Amino acid sequence: MAPAPRPFQLSVPDAQIADLKERLARTRFPDQAPDGPWAYGTDLDYMKELVPYWRGKFNWRLQEAALNAFPQFKVPLHGIDVHFLHVPGKGPAPKPLLLMHGWPGSVFEFLDIIPRLTDPASFGGDPADAFTVVAPSLPGFGLSFSPNQKRFNIEQMADCLAALMTDVLGYDRFCAQGGDYGAFVSSRLGYAHAQRMIGIHVNLLTIQRDRPPPATPTEEEARYFQELSAWLKEETGYQWIQGTRPQTLAYGLTDSPAGLAAWIAEKFRVWTDPRSIVNRDHMLANISLYWFIGAINSSFWPYYARMHAGWPIPAEATIDVPMGYCAFPHEIIRPPRSIAQKTYTNIQRWTSMAQGGHFAAMEQPDALAEEVRVFFRPLR
Template sequence: MKEKPVPFSLHVPEEDIDDLRARLARTRFPDQAPGEPWQAGTDVAYLADLVDYWREGFDWRAQEAALNAFPQYKVALHGIDVHYLHVPGNGPAPMPLMLLHGWPGSVFEFIELIPRLTDPARFGGDPRDAFTLVVPSLPGYGLSFRPNQPRFDIPAMTECLFDLMHDVLGYERFGAQGGDWGSAIASRLGYVHPDAMIGVHLNYLSAASRNPAAYADPTAEEKRYLDQLAHWTFDGSAYSSIQGTRPQSLAFGLTDSPAGLAAWVVEKFRAWSDCGGYVERAISRDKMLADIALYWFTGSINASFWPYYGRTHGAVTLPPGDTIGVPTGYAEFPCEILRPPRSAAERVFTDLRRWSVMPKGGHFAALEQPDLLASEVRAFFGTLR
């Protein structure tokens, strides 16, 4: 029997907020490592200031209200309760579109993007470009988590979220948009369920090969990408190795210490955003803390590591050498973690219809540049209506 979605509204108990503040007040900070601030990880002075703000100035209830302004639901699916927003479009024929976050993201990152896609006329756009949005918390993340539930790698997430769209919500065909792990899920949807996909739009090319052997006689652009990949592997990917091999050990500290959790996540917000070294130029502290606090209150950071563990232990978006044939669009933001050239993308996506080089922004496109991302999504899917 198909499960019926149940309306949901987020409300964290006041005692949990009090407990968080008490823990923040007892934070024991490490000393600052030698060298430039941030060189060896999160800067102590910055985090101390952020922790003070989180304890005394951050308004969690305002963040709850912002999320609760959208219709939300939970439904029993694949052994868990999947949380999602389901926001109807304001236009003559809204296209169904699933927005997919990644790590260390959450549904909070789409707060400003959602109205730009569901009600484009409100932002000077054409109502014929409206979407009806389904915005899930990825299985194992945030509000799609409870302790000791099944773990989900990318193939398992893909099937769970396909069933949400197709079986629960009844969409025979739909689009998908994502960055980070959301890009991997959107890409895999195009691989395993091509007949159901109107198209996929990505702001991160997770499916492009990272194997140098795949680039025989590389072009100048491919050499640049391989150099970038080598530097990232040496200096930027330790988090992925830890989360992919010993996630349980890391989870103890991040589940017990809110300051430790913030330090782990804020370093990625800074390193991966278009901020010029000062993270709040790109993402406000309220937006960062809304995301971090959701991980804290739900206790989901351990489960959120599982796609990394799954990838390390053999779970793939698609087998090497296979391709994805659904219509695909890509927006390359200049401060993205990795920026494969178009030739690398075309080895995987055989119907790559739009490739846009963006003027500004980084890995967290929906948070950093919601107007630019919304325009790109509308332009791409506008050709598929």
């Protein structure tokens, strides 16, 4: 018999909040190389503004209450306590949707998009498009973490969350949506648990990056491989340290809130569309959750696993379930359809978005929610 979920509410002790503020007050800032801001990483002037704001003006209790407004649960599964939001849809026949974040994200990414998916009528949509949303903290992330617990790679995350949806919650078949590692898990579900999937929708394509370009690439393919080469050279340093020496990095980011903020805030700066506005309090809520729970070390593990055990989708394997994709213009990697369809053989919707980047649910919740509704509509 599957274990029963128990209700959960997040409540960080006052002493932890006071400790965070004391540490922020003692921040030692580095100098900055004499070139343009952000040229070598997180800008010093930016951090000298963000740290005092986090310490003095940011209201954790307000963000905590926003999360606690959704029904939350924990359940023992695959050797850990898995945390998840389970928000009923408001419509004639809501479909179950597994909604997944990535790194350096958390369920705080979804505060704006969940109501748009569960109650589309309140946002000018059709109640027939409603979903019942299950939004887990990925195993090893956020509230699905406790010290010294087992580590999960992408394959294990997919198995665990498939069990959550079917064995614990009783959904024989379900939809999945994700970005970043949430897209990896969605894709792995489409490969390894195809019989359980209604379809998958992603806003990051999990294409192996060491495949050689075609002998005679199209203009679009040539552009992609050029961008990929530049990205691998200039933007993947964090992957190498997280994927080879995660324990060493974890000391600094677990002990220094300013260091943690600089490590994560850079990704929100570099990976988002400059035209998008990511609410600073939402970003700090996400960073604060990593700080209070102490989960940064465990969150590195998928990088280590990927570097030492191979790609989550085997080479030459295909994902054949119905698939939809949002191509946001400022996503970190944007393979063209001609390359994606070698892995995803059943692409039923491919949309080039006008605006947005890596944190799509935070940057463009209306646009992403609409795309998810439209993609799954004929699959209901």
